[in-house]
Amino acid sequence: MRIDILTLFPEMFENVLGHSILKIAREKALVQYNLFNIREYAENKRCVDDRPYGGGPGMVMKPEPIFNTVEAIERETDARYKKILLTPQGSRFSQSIARDLATESHLMLICGHYEGFDERVRIGLDAMELSIGDYVLSGGEIPAMVVIDAVVRLIPGVLGDLDSTANESFNDSLLEYPQYTRPSEYKGMKVPSVLMSGNHQKIKEWQRNHAIERTLKKRPDLLNKTTETTDFADYTDKK
Numbered sequence: 001m002r003i004d005i006l007t008l009f010p011e012m013f014e015n016v017l018g019h020s021i022l023k024i025a026r027e028k029a030l031v032q033y034n035l036f037n038i039r040e041y042a043e044n045k046r047c048v049d050d051r052p053y054g055g056g057p058g059m060v061m062k063p064e065p066i067f068n069t070v071e072a073i074e075r076e077t078d079a080r081y082k083k084i085l086l087t088p089q090g091s092r093f094s095q096s097i098a099r100d101l102a103t104e105s106h107l108m109l110i111c112g113h114y115e116g117f118d119e120r121v122r123i124g125l126d127a128m129e130l131s132i133g134d135y136v137l138s139g140g141e142i143p144a145m146v147v148i149d150a151v152v153r154l155i156p157g158v159l160g161d162l163d164s165t166a167n168e169s170f171n172d173s174l175l176e177y178p179q180y181t182r183p184s185e186y187k188g189m190k191v192p193s194v195l196m197s198g199n200h201q202k203i204k205e206w207q208r209n210h211a212i213e214r215t216l217k218k219r220p221d222l223l224n225k226t227t228e229t230t231d232f233a234d235y236t237d238k239k
Helices: 008-018 021-029 064-076 095-101 121-125 139-150 201-217 220-226 227-239
Strands: 001-009 034-038 082-092 106-111 128-132
Touching: 001 008, 001 064, 001 139, 008 021, 008 034, 021 034, 021 121, 021 139, 034 064, 064 106, 064 121, 082 095, 082 121, 095 139, 106 139, 106 220, 128 139, 201 220
Parallel strands: 001 034, 001 106, 082 106, 082 128
Antiparallel strands: none
């Protein structure tokens, strides 16, 4: 996968892309990251924003530098990109969207800043708009990092354990079950005996039940997204 990141602050990404899973993915040649400074494609490199027509606070990102950057990349690569605008007006980013994006060969993440994009950027680029939550950040750089991390780890071969992503939170609309490791007892708190029993069927049942219990307690809204509603109803009755 090739991921191109369009931003006014490329230096923000250097440490994030150079560590942990994102670094491993690049070292395995499973992903290529490319940073593009939008300022370098402006007619006047000191001017990438301007006051909004009609008045209002703050500054708006001009369309010309963004379109210039996108068009330069497409000319260079001759590839079709899945374009993504990081904006609080976008659809809520989710594990399901991350899985879909992980199947793409070319992603282009465009980071907004200041008071956001000139509307012609939204209209002209035909891009997917994503938000990581119902709050406002200073720019799209941190949301872009979130999207990249969530997507890259789902690319086959990035994680060593094939089950690592299969059993995580938000798969099957459930939070992940509780996890334990050694020591078996710490400060009077013991690991559930079933997890040390070696009975794989009982362990799976325990994990499933506790995933349901945790989801019912912490994120019951997730249960509306699953087709296994009868399982949850039965479990609630037993509780």
